[in-house]
Amino acid sequence: MVKVSSWGRLDSQEHELVALGDRSQAAGRIARDGAGLAQGNGRSYGDVCLNPGGRLWRTTGMDRFIAFDPASGRLRCEAGTLLRDIQRMSLAHGWLLPVTPGTQMITVGGAIANDVHGKNHHVLGSFGDHVLSLRLARTDGGVIDCGPDREPGWFAATVGGMGLTGVIVEAELQLRRVAGPWLVTDTVPYRNLDEFFALADGSEAGWEQTVSWVDCLSGIGRGLFFRANLANIPDRGANYGRKPKRVPFVPPVSLVNGLSLRPFNETYFQLNRLKAGRAIAHFEKYTYPLDNLHDWNRVYGPRGFYQYQSVVPREGGQGAVHAMLEAIKASGQGSFLAVLKTFGARASVGMMSFPRPGVTLALDFPNRGEVTHRLFERLDAIVRDAGGRLYAAKDARMPRDLFESGYPRLAEFLQYRDPGISSSMSRRLIGS
Amino acid sequence: MPDTPQRIVIIGATSSIAEHCARLWVAGRSVALTLVGRDASRLERVAADLRVRGSGARVDVRGADLIDPLAIRTLVDAIVRDGMPDQVLIAHGSLPDQPACQRDLGAATEALQVNAMSPVLFAEAFAGHMEASGGTITIIGSVAGDRGRRSNYVYGAAKGLVTRYAQGLQHRLAGSNSRLRVVLVKPGPTATPMTAHLPQRGLAPVEDVARQIVDGSAAGKAVVYAPGKWALIMMVIRHLPAFVFNKMNI
Secondary structure, three states, rough: OOOEOOOOOOOEEEEEEEEEEOOOHHHHHHHHOOOOEEEOOOOOOOOOOOOOOOEEOOOOOOOOOOEEEOOOEEEEEEEEEEHHHHHHHHHOOEEEOOOOOOOOOOOHHHHHOOOOOOOOOHHHHHHHHHHEEEEOOOOOOOOEEEEEEEEHHHHHHHHOOOOOOEEEEEEEEOEEEOOOOEEEEEEEOOOHHHHHHHHHHHOOOOOOOOEEEEEEOOOOOOEEEEEEEEEEOOOOOOOOOOOOOOOOOOOHHHOOOOHHHHHHHHHHHHHHHHHOOEEEHHHHHHHOHHHHEEOHHHHHHOOOOOEEEEOOOEEEEEEEEHHHHHHHHHHOOOOOEEEEEEEOOOOOOOOOOOOOOEEEEEEEEOOOOOOHHEEEEEEHHHHOOOOOOHHHHHOOOOOOOHHHHHHHOOHHHHHHOOEEEEOOHHHHHHOO | OOOOOOOEEEEEEOOOOHHHHHHHHHHHHHOEEEEEOHHHHHHHHHHHHHHHHHHOOOOEEEOOOOOOOOHHHHHHHHHHHHOOOOOOEOOOOOOOOOHHHHOOHHHHHHHHHHHHHHHHHHHHHHHHHHHHHHHHEEEEOHHHOOOOOOOOOHHHHHHHHHHHHHHHHHHHHHHHHHHHHEEEEOOOOEOOOOHOOOOOOOOOHHHHHHHHHHHHHHOOOEEEEEEEEEHHHHHHHHOOOOHHHOOOOO
């Protein structure tokens, strides 16, 4: 047994680790083991990727490309392949993944199981929108090939299905054409939520990527709006910039705290206000800034951290976001990493996918125990009243009733569950 | 002037370290790879991946018996007939269960054959062909070969044999002024499927180890510890007096 923690580092519990290496043997191994949970690169924040006392099938050794057609941009690969490896390979042929989140250090299987989204949701939807097919290995020995047009029920259950319908062994993805790795970016400061929503709505037509940093201590919602488009500039050869740095150890207390946060946010806001305007940026540096700082999750200290990501419908959404920011300001908690973004008006592929039309707010909170949980309960109440939901990939504590009200297709989803697969999260939120 | 592809042969190409070396090689200059291993269908999956990664890389596979000396000779001769290699990586091995080797001499024999005899015979066969032409033969040993320890001395003995063999071959080639370089790599504990069930703390990422193997091979270094800190650690371990060493449970 080996101690494993997820990205939030809230705790570290014993697991039996089994490495899946060869895809031809994965299904057999899963059936022989009979019980467990797949884990990719372990970048989920909470407990969706944990199975304390049980087995984890680590898929990171199952990271081979199977076939790539540079003419059509269709890629088949094993489920443990990192998004980074895909993009570094495909860029040379003029293709990139259509949708990636704020890190590319995640596996294809994890991206599907959490139906991750990125800054371009209003144009390209979520990761599952670009999956052409996937192969699922079940603990009963069954192997299911599914896609949007083939076994669509299994597909819709597995995309965003938190790994609970079986183990994703391989997938076929549709990449998108790009001229090169460059983005035209634009930074616009905003002073309050009215300005944020005006910017977000006004940018939807002309900008493919929109996101914003919000100063979680400001209460009124001041921040920086970032928007970007792919630039029509060809690649000038692979240049992945500076050598990555590492947070070398876990500090005894969280470096993100009441003393550090206010000056940090103030400085960040003012610096970027001065630099506002257009620029050209490499997509890796712009889209995944923290991938260059290894083990950044250590800055929150030995007790780890939570991320709280909600989405609420646009109707009443502004009020809800304002109420959440007020509650966070009043609590004096929060962190530098605070993201406010609108989702496009499109339905997700997955029954349990997180993205839905509305506005999403994501914040890190250093774990301060009871104080932090009391704040979460206040935020839960706001999300519940607004008819919103929380993101499973980030969650380690949402109450069951909020999960059930946030995900109305839960009962339908449960018909597709693999009875041998269970996670800390599924036991907490589904009861098994 | 167009590059002539570098011809690289990998024995034990389905091993995780070897596979990551191959990924670095195909991502760099144009290469023609020959992958050798026991399981032809697994080799084919590795080859398909490498063809995607290094678009234009020529990758062929040969399933082979890795133990029988006659089969090794025939295989190496055939590979050389297709074109003299510039780089050979001998990477196969298995991590045996030490208590099983103590109980069962058959298991001990197998561990010694796979980890000592076979790599040495491959190196000898390639060295015979490449001594005149030059190039690089890289052999993966282990820090475990630097001093026998109770927790894995059968494996350690096999890797120790490989170490002495590589030294001897380096000595021979220096004497004949050959342009053939022999690089002995000694990886420390590495995060691979072979070690996935162990605590991952302290294991070196396989990508980093592969990078050091590829760079060390290009530089023609005699010995490469990967990561480099193991050179220091093993120097201390080698020099500990027995009355101290024997009290250590390692």
